[in-house]
Amino acid sequence: MTTTLSFSHSLFTTPFDHNTDFTDLADNCAQFVDALVECDDPAEKMALCGRLSACLALLQPTLLEPVPEHLKASLTVDDLPLEQPVFEPAADQLGRFCQLLTQLMLNQSLSKNDERVAGDLLQELVGFYSDTLKAPRWLCTDEGVVLL
Template sequence: MANTNSTTITNPEIICPPQVNETAIATLLKTPLGATMDLFQVLESCQQHVDALIENDNNTECMALCGRLLAGLEVLKYALKAPLPAHLIERLTVDVAEPDNYRGALSTDSETLREYCVALTILLLQRQQSSEQEEHITGLLFELVNVLVEDLKTPRFVRTEGGLAMISGEAVPAIH
């Protein structure tokens, strides 16, 4: 660093680096993720991370996105076990049910599908596959996260004279 008695020439670009605009990915990576989020907020976060991951070729950003996706999937584990808040129950309730319209693409339960997504994310974090395999794994992860989100946001309840019931016809003793 130069002082007043120095003959060292200072370069302003070194002393005052230009301000870099924060990228969408940097903003996404800084977005808080935690236990106070409801199920739909966690799902949206996971979907945003996997959307950014599928579009990204930067290795460092991909690793960061995978890490955040893995964290989101871990938060999802607890969100799946937590009781549904009233506003989500309302969003998951319909007046007239058509059971065949609400079937998921896979017959796997949400927790198992979440575990598949975790396994694929960890596989991507290990960086042991070829670039072609990585592209396929990323695509599969993208598809599975979107199937999981779609399945969990699909209506589950129908209003009946006796209160809420599952679309499948089961009674709902305590909504969870």
């Protein structure tokens, strides 16, 4: 189902700046990209890309800063969570990611800095892709061979 947004939609007016907590910036990024992949309107896509880019740019420098005191309680748990964030794309999707990055680098349309970042990402993704494709899929047990 395609998400229909309008420029009055709250995602286009959500306030954020360099004082916004990194947790809120991360939430904003997730909301922007979720709407972006469902959006069909070119102008709205551009606006969402701009919002996402701005939010990512504000988020990046916060990664090396200490966690603010007022956020520590919300990031503290008594028990380990049952689920951890993981990156588990399907093999065909991962292959498409690698191919897209390769094509971007072949087009030579990226700045030197962006080309370096894309190259680093491509290296990580291709390594992960290769390891995923070569990973064991079955285990020999006393009961026979079982699927992992």
